[in-house]
Amino acid sequence: MSHVIEMLNIRKEFPGIVANDDITLQVEQGEIHAILGENGAGKSTLMSILFGLYHADRGQIKVKGREVHISSPNDANDLGIGMVHQHFQLVHPFTVTENIILGKEGHFFLDRRSAAKKIKALSEKYGLNIDPDMIIEDITVGMQQRVEILKMLYRDAEILIFDEPTAVLTPQEIDDLMQIMRNLVSEGKSVILITHKLNEIKAVADRCTIIRRGKLIGVVDVKKTSQAEMASMMVGRPVSFKVDKKPAQVGRVILELYDLKVMNNKKTLGVKGINLSVKSGEIVGIAGVDGNGQTELIEAITGLRQVESGTIVLDGNDITNAPIRKRNEVGLGHIPEDRQKRGLVMENSLFNNVAIKEFYHAPFSKHGILDDEYLKQYAQDVITQFDVRSGEGIYSLAGKLSGGNQQKLIVGREVVSDPELLIAVQPTRGLDVGAIEYIHSQLIAHRDKGHAVLLVSFELDEIFNLSDRIAVMNSGELIDIVKTSETDESAVGLMMAGVKRKEGGQ
Amino acid sequence: MSEIENKEMKSNAFLVAISAVVLGLIAGAVLMALIGSNPFTGFWFLFRGGLMNIERVGNTLATATNLMLVGLSVAFAFRTGLFNIGASGQMLVGGLCATLVAHHVFLPRPLYLVVLILSGLLGGAVWGIIPGFLKAKFNVHEVVATIMMNWIAYWSVYYFVPAYLKGPSLETESASIAIEQTLRSPWLTKLFPGSYINLGFLVAIASVIIIKFILDKTTLGFELKAVGSNRFCAEYAGIRVNKNVVLSMMIAGGLAGLAGLSFYTGYSRNMQIGVLPSQGFDGIAVALLGASNPLGVLFSSLFFGVLQSGKGFMNAMTKVPPEIADTIISVIIYFTATSVLFKRLWEALFKILSRKKAVRDAKPTNNKEVK
Numbered sequence: 001m002s003h004v005i006e007m008l009n010i011r012k013e014f015p016g017i018v019a020n021d022d023i024t025l026q027v028e029q030g031e032i033h034a035i036l037g038e039n040g041a042g043k044s045t046l047m048s049i050l051f052g053l054y055h056a057d058r059g060q061i062k063v064k065g066r067e068v069h070i071s072s073p074n075d076a077n078d079l080g081i082g083m084v085h086q087h088f089q090l091v092h093p094f095t096v097t098e099n100i101i102l103g104k105e106g107h108f109f110l111d112r113r114s115a116a117k118k119i120k121a122l123s124e125k126y127g128l129n130i131d132p133d134m135i136i137e138d139i140t141v142g143m144q145q146r147v148e149i150l151k152m153l154y155r156d157a158e159i160l161i162f163d164e165p166t167a168v169l170t171p172q173e174i175d176d177l178m179q180i181m182r183n184l185v186s187e188g189k190s191v192i193l194i195t196h197k198l199n200e201i202k203a204v205a206d207r208c209t210i211i212r213r214g215k216l217i218g219v220v221d222v223k224k225t226s227q228a229e230m231a232s233m234m235v236g237r238p239v240s241f242k243v244d245k246k247p248a249q250v251g252r253v254i255l256e257l258y259d260l261k262v263m264n265n266k267k268t269l270g271v272k273g274i275n276l277s278v279k280s281g282e283i284v285g286i287a288g289v290d291g292n293g294q295t296e297l298i299e300a301i302t303g304l305r306q307v308e309s310g311t312i313v314l315d316g317n318d319i320t321n322a323p324i325r326k327r328n329e330v331g332l333g334h335i336p337e338d339r340q341k342r343g344l345v346m347e348n349s350l351f352n353n354v355a356i357k358e359f360y361h362a363p364f365s366k367h368g369i370l371d372d373e374y375l376k377q378y379a380q381d382v383i384t385q386f387d388v389r390s391g392e393g394i395y396s397l398a399g400k401l402s403g404g405n406q407q408k409l410i411v412g413r414e415v416v417s418d419p420e421l422l423i424a425v426q427p428t429r430g431l432d433v434g435a436i437e438y439i440h441s442q443l444i445a446h447r448d449k450g451h452a453v454l455l456v457s458f459e460l461d462e463i464f465n466l467s468d469r470i471a472v473m474n475s476g477e478l479i480d481i482v483k484t485s486e487t488d489e490s491a492v493g494l495m496m497a498g499v500k501r502k503e504g505g506q
Numbered sequence: 507m508s509e510i511e512n513k514e515m516k517s518n519a520f521l522v523a524i525s526a527v528v529l530g531l532i533a534g535a536v537l538m539a540l541i542g543s544n545p546f547t548g549f550w551f552l553f554r555g556g557l558m559n560i561e562r563v564g565n566t567l568a569t570a571t572n573l574m575l576v577g578l579s580v581a582f583a584f585r586t587g588l589f590n591i592g593a594s595g596q597m598l599v600g601g602l603c604a605t606l607v608a609h610h611v612f613l614p615r616p617l618y619l620v621v622l623i624l625s626g627l628l629g630g631a632v633w634g635i636i637p638g639f640l641k642a643k644f645n646v647h648e649v650v651a652t653i654m655m656n657w658i659a660y661w662s663v664y665y666f667v668p669a670y671l672k673g674p675s676l677e678t679e680s681a682s683i684a685i686e687q688t689l690r691s692p693w694l695t696k697l698f699p700g701s702y703i704n705l706g707f708l709v710a711i712a713s714v715i716i717i718k719f720i721l722d723k724t725t726l727g728f729e730l731k732a733v734g735s736n737r738f739c740a741e742y743a744g745i746r747v748n749k750n751v752v753l754s755m756m757i758a759g760g761l762a763g764l765a766g767l768s769f770y771t772g773y774s775r776n777m778q779i780g781v782l783p784s785q786g787f788d789g790i791a792v793a794l795l796g797a798s799n800p801l802g803v804l805f806s807s808l809f810f811g812v813l814q815s816g817k818g819f820m821n822a823m824t825k826v827p828p829e830i831a832d833t834i835i836s837v838i839i840y841f842t843a844t845s846v847l848f849k850r851l852w853e854a855l856f857k858i859l860s861r862k863k864a865v866r867d868a869k870p871t872n873n874k875e876v877k
Contacts, residue, residue, distance in 0.1 A: 015857075304742065325744030336742055345736040356732060356743040360725045368725050 010059035038432035082152030142173035171493030254452035260310035270296035285467030333419030346399030351379035386412030404435035519797035530838030555819025556812035564701025570811025575765035576789025586754035592652025594786025595659035600763025601770030603629030630763015638755025642748035689772030706768025
């Protein structure tokens with residue numbers, strides 16, 4: 001069979017790290033080829049080389065058997081390589097057609113009509129179901145992604161690269177995307193799928209190239225390989241997928257929200273009257289597609305955003321308008337969504353970062369004077385207990401840690417202070433399997449100590465693995481709260497799309 | 507403080523400062539050579555002018571006093587992520603308050619000194635609080651606010667001095683303060699006979715120590731630095747960002763006010779109208795070269811003090827114009843501001859050295875992440 005793309009013996013070195021070490025990737029004509037690897041394994045570097053964003057130090061790239069030099073994304077486009085980025089590159093007030101022809105407008109006069117015609121034909125051919133006249137800001141994220149795909153097809157791309165395409169989609173949209181990929185290959189296109197989600201590979205890919213720490217581990221036939229086998233190849237050791245946890249021992253109410261309304265950045269209601277209670281000894285997961293009010297809700301509870309109306313009660317204290325420090329003292333722990341922006345002071349040492357919430361009271365300080373020795377001892381305990389690895393221990397700068405270790409540091413800081421309510425927002429985003437396992441076990445341990453955990457995640461697997469109850473949010477409303485044991489992914493997926501359970505059967 | 511990491515950073519900042527100074531001096535030498543003077547004699551007289559006898563050392567210290575306090579003011583605000591361009595105005599107001607006290611308050615010397623110092627401190631602090639408040643409350647950028655406060659101070663002095671502090675002859679400056687009412691002190695003057703040195707120098711040294719203590723050892727310093735390096739994280743951690751912004755500007759203003767005190771009631775004995783003291787801006791250079799670190803500010807202000815007070819002598823003894831000294835200072839600022847380049851250079855050098863070592867140790871590559 002003919003290889004449409006061959007990347008042979010690619011090596012790429014960055015200062016202090018070999019991102020790609022003698023990697024070979026061969027994609028056949030008309031297949032869906034997955035690239036599997038942990039974060040930092042070198043997937044993105046490899047694709048960036050193919051797309052002309054980086055230059056390989058060594059190695060050869062062949063497209064359809066012919067050796068090529070790709071020095072910019074334009075070169076890649078000319079060779080028929082298109083990439084659907086994780087973050088869409090669309091102009092929101094423009095129509096689908098305008099977005100697609102952007103950069104390919106042709107001559108002086110803009111011929112929207114024939115472009116729209118071509119787009120419509122493409123959309124029908126591949127089952128994309130896109131109306132060329134719609135405005136981008138009016139359509140869903142899933143549709144925006146399909147516009148990105150159309151953009152590639154409009155430019156006659158033969159090879160489509162999808163970079164973690166499912167991160168922003170609901171389960172139903174993921175199914176649709178899988179079908180679209182199948183349509184693409186059945187029409188003779190080739191697809192490269194970059195992901196770390198095994199079930200997606202299993203569902204759609206033909207072959208899978210597995211990379212670990214910059215090295216090629218193997219190429220497997222997906223049909224003949226189990227998920228567990230692929231996972232252990234990716235990580236380098238056996239991995240357990242199911243999180244072990246005992247049934248919840250639910251106690252008193254820790255967090256209570258009454259008709260909470262919160263404005264979003266556009267000065268409209270981002271949270272439209274939510275009632276929710278979280279009890280000690282349980283994990284409540286908030287499921288929903290990104291941007292449906294989760295951020296506003298969490299910021300309101302943690303005090304980073306003002307409440308429009310309603311009440312927040314934490315462990316019996318009304319904290320609706322309380323300053324953040326007061327909330328922390330009442331018993332709030334918060335693993336923030338953006339660990340680099342909110343969670344850590346990057347150019348500060350680990351021991352200062354560990355103390356950043358508690359430095360002001362004894363025993364961290366007395367009469368306004370810091371107790372350096374105590375601070376360091378405390379930080380040392382945290383990083384030992386939570387296995388935070390760094391070059392210079394507690395003296396390392398937070399910014400020099402890997403993402404996984406940064407997150408372990410934050411989790412350690414929050415868990416050690418033993419809060420009644422721990423809020424974890426996307427606690428494992430961008431982390432590798434090992435760190436994910438560890439952080440999950442810490443969240444469950446916190447629950448088992450008799451505390452409440454409120455989890456926000458856009459990964460349904462994570463929600464289902466950890467939560468005792470699942471609250472589903474859609475456009476600022478709480479669609480429903482269900483017990484994890486009494487629901488499944490497709491039911492929650494429907495709710496994420498805004499369909500209420502009772503109406504679901506109609 | 508934190509031994510390893512900070513040592514590395516400090517030595518880094520030190521290397522950068524030294525590199526900038528050396529390059530600045532080289533640039534000065536090149537300029538002197540270009541205008542046909544001998545750079546060695548130029549520098550010889552420049553440094554002799556600052557240091558050749560006890561009187562000149564005293565004057566150098568007196569010049570450095572003002573720079574030190576203003577530099578400290580800029581550095582302190584900078585640690586909280588604020589750019590205090592208003593040190594000139596804060597100096598004027600601090601100096602005006604101190605001058606008023608010097609003319610009208612008569613108390614036993616120790617008590618009098620306390621009142622005098624407090625007046626300068628408070629005057630500057632008020633001038634700092636206003637932009638701090640505007641920033642905290644209305645998000646007015648502190649650069650804009652402090653520049654405007656500079657001009658408000660400038661015109662206030664323009665009005666106040668002729669109206670209330672008029673000298674016997676000149677309309678454009680205030681009456682001289684009686685020598686016993688200034689910061690000049692007989693024993694210091696005896697130590698450095700004939701110089702302008704005054705108790706302001708001790709105030710400046712004390713300020714360096716206090717500010718260093720606040721930044722390194724107190725919860726207040728911890729908060730201010732957290733706000734300065736990542737206000738989002740500080741907010742998340744429960745630190746009141748706005749309170750710290752106001753506080754930081756207040757303290758920075760107070761330090762600049764002390765500079766006004768030492769300049770107008772110690773270094774000189776009267777205030778001229780229509781002059782915005784240039785020390786306010788020189789302080790930015792001092793803070794930059796000192797890497798916003800109190801001890802760094804101490805040394806960089808002493809160095810700039812030598813250049814400032816030696817340039818006149820250089821001009822008198824050679825054909826080198828005094829502007830050369832200013833040029834050297836500017837070049838140093840330029841190189842400090844582009845310190846990233848040096849940092850890269852030194853880091854690259856260190857890396858090459860450490861790599862040679864690491865090759866021998868045959869490292870197992872980073873298996874940090876897994877677990």
